[in-house]
Amino acid sequence: MSFVLNKVRRAMYLDSVALMRLSRAIADIDGVEEAALMMGTPANHEIMSDAGLMAAEGRTAGGGDLVIAIRATGETVAEAALKDAEAQLEAPTAKSEDAQAWQARTLRSAVAAMPGANLALISVPGDFAAAEARKAIRRGLDAMIFSDNVSLDDEAALKREAANLGRLVMGPDCGTAIIAGTPLAFANVVPTGDIGIVGASGTGIQEISCLIAQSGGGISHAIGVGGRDLKSEVGGISTLMALDALRNDPATRHIVVVAKPPGADVTAKVLSRLADAGKPATLCLMGAEPLDLPSNVTQVYSLRDAAFGALGLDAPMATAPSEPAREGEILGLYSGGTLAAEAQVILLGQGDSLRSNAAIPGVSNEDGTGHLILDLGDDVYTRGRPHPMIDPGVRDTPLIEALSRTDIAVILLDVVIGYGAHDDPAQHLAQIIAEHRTDASPHLITSVTGTEADRQVRSSQLNRLVQAGVHVAPSNAEAVYWARALVT
Amino acid sequence: MSEKSNLLQGPLKVVNIGLDSFADELKSQGVEVQNVDWSPPASGDPRMAALLSKLGS
Incomplete structure (x- = not known):
């Protein structure tokens, strides 16, 4: 019979990547069936409960507390694994290399220490991400929100406020961006060039920008907007702002838009804004039907065709391997x-x-x-x-x-x-x-x-x-x- | 209160809030970064944190 052991470390925070690394190390210990080190946010309570990792102590944890949750073959194994986890939490490598240096504790003090700050890159747990982004836009910064698990209502409200302030919000769940030659989060090192991308998809931006790079082209900017920006509730606020920015950007000659197919109302707005942009544009809405398009816009159906369309080249087709075909x-x-x-x-x-x-x-x-x-x-x-x-x-x-x-x-x-x-x-x-x-x-x-x-x-x-x-x-x-x- | 975003003109000056590795990767590219040693505000209560952010704290 499994034994579940929890320990709550009050007011202790480590980022999710560090915690996942520790969770994996503890889960690999002989006799440990499952282990998680997580902040006690509501979303994480649910994950740990579903995984059969919650005991009475874990349920007392708040969002600012760290939960060590272990399910093992017996109490002795669980106690030993807990001791190991606590020792690793105290090790200096649990934090980044900069842990010893002075660091701002709030957005406000970070901005004070770096006059002219222009972008907040936010990857805190989703329950807190909208709040941090709101602070950023009110201080005059644009925001890229890598975090997911932000509610659609919060996203829509945040983007409406940002638009009123003239601030751009990339995300939530924005995995990739390249701004003014700087790759952010999950992005690739590509040459600077004249193709601007607006993407509701991280790997879509990555595949298109890399295929452009491999064929000798380059990227002016790749602006991620998050996978839900084109939903009717949000109305494409960030996509439309990004299109305006690329229209006004002299370095951008050609615009690529990649997303899932939006509803008819948002599609109409995007097409209208692309027409206003007056620059040649390639539209790739994965799985969409053919659309009636403004004269400067070409619709494509794959990431590869988006990349080569933007380059003005025919997409090549490499010869398939000469292997015997199989049934299946x-x-x-x-x-x-x-x-x-x-x-x-x-x-x-x-x-x-x-x-x-x-x-x-x-x-x-x-x-x-x-x-x-x-x-x-x-x-x-x-x-x-x-x-x-x-x-x-x-x-x-x-x-x-x-x-x-x-x-x-x-x-x-x-x-x-x-x-x-x-x-x-x-x-x-x-x-x-x-x-x-x-x-x-x-x-x-x-x-x-x-x-x-x-x-x-x-x-x-x-x-x-x-x-x-x-x-x-x-x-x-x-x-x-x-x-x-x-x-x- | 603010002018329109001119982010695309660069250079980026990034406040990183969350994963330390993002700050490390930006620094390795020579980007100016301030990393926030973030911990959940309002004792980790998301609703209170949202309220505080709306009040400008």
Whole structure:
């Protein structure tokens, strides 16, 4: 019978990345079934309860308290693991390298210490993110909110206030931006150029900006707006402000918009603003039907076509690997949500039947039939766990299972590198493949979203994957076409 | 009270509130950053924190 042990450390805070790292270390101890170190916010209470990690003490924790929650095979193991966790919390490495230096305790004192501050990058727990962003915009800063779990009502109210103040709010749940040549959060090192991107999707911005970079182009700015900005409740406030900013930006020659399809009312606003911009524009609404467009706007249906459309080039198509085709279906195990959406758009366009946990219009949910495209960055997989772009281990279990399946023809993967991402995702994948692949395993196809200037170095990642027997396509779109070519 | 955002003109001067790693990565690029040693305000009560932010604290 399992034993659940909780300890609450009052008024102690560590950021979520540090806590996830500690949680994983404690969960790996022999005899520990599950472990979590989390702030006691309402959302985290729910996660820990659902995971069977809550005891009476944990339930007393407030949002400013840290909960150590352990479920183990017995009381002795749990006590030992708790002692280990507390020792690690006291270790100096639990905080960043700057922990010893003076640091502002509030936004106000940070702004006082750095006159001319112009952007607040906010990644606190979602329950507090809107409050911090509100302080930032009222002090004259624009805000990028990386945090998720901000309510739609809070997002709409915050963006309305920001618009009245003339401030731009990127996010919530904004994973990627490149502003004035500076990559923020999960972004890649791309050359500066004349293409401006407005994106409601992090990996969408990453794939488009990297494909542009690989073909010799560059990015003026990539403005993330968060996945819900184009919902009717928010009305595209940040998207419209970003389009105005790019219209007025002399460095931007061509504008790209990437998002999920919005409602008709918001679509009309975006098209009208694109027409006003008067610059050539490429519109990529993943899974949308063809639209009536202003004369300066071209609609495309994939991230690859968005990149090459902005460059004014025809999108190339690399030749598929010369491997025997197999009977079966494609299984997509994606870390990037918009890369998973692009796979669906392409397969649907080929008339295939498919299903997904993050289905675009026209695709059935996981209970359907046909190819299965999984977005492993979806909340179902990441609640209380790191995103698979940070910790590729999140993909291990479904990948290992798929490598033994004879009814799957192709396993389709993505590898996303750059700031924020894992140090060496290709090596992690290669190791899993080397340990679990057999002669009967499905074909493996991937692409690498990134550039040579990223610290993981795209060509190094690519070579490692090729050595591991993975076919690496130049883009996610081509990876999907290759996958189809290897299915009978 | 404020003029319109001129963020795109750069250079960025970033106040980082949350993940320390974001501040470290920006500093490594030579971006001017002030990292806030943040902890949940209002004893960790999100509703109280929201109220305080609306009152300008």
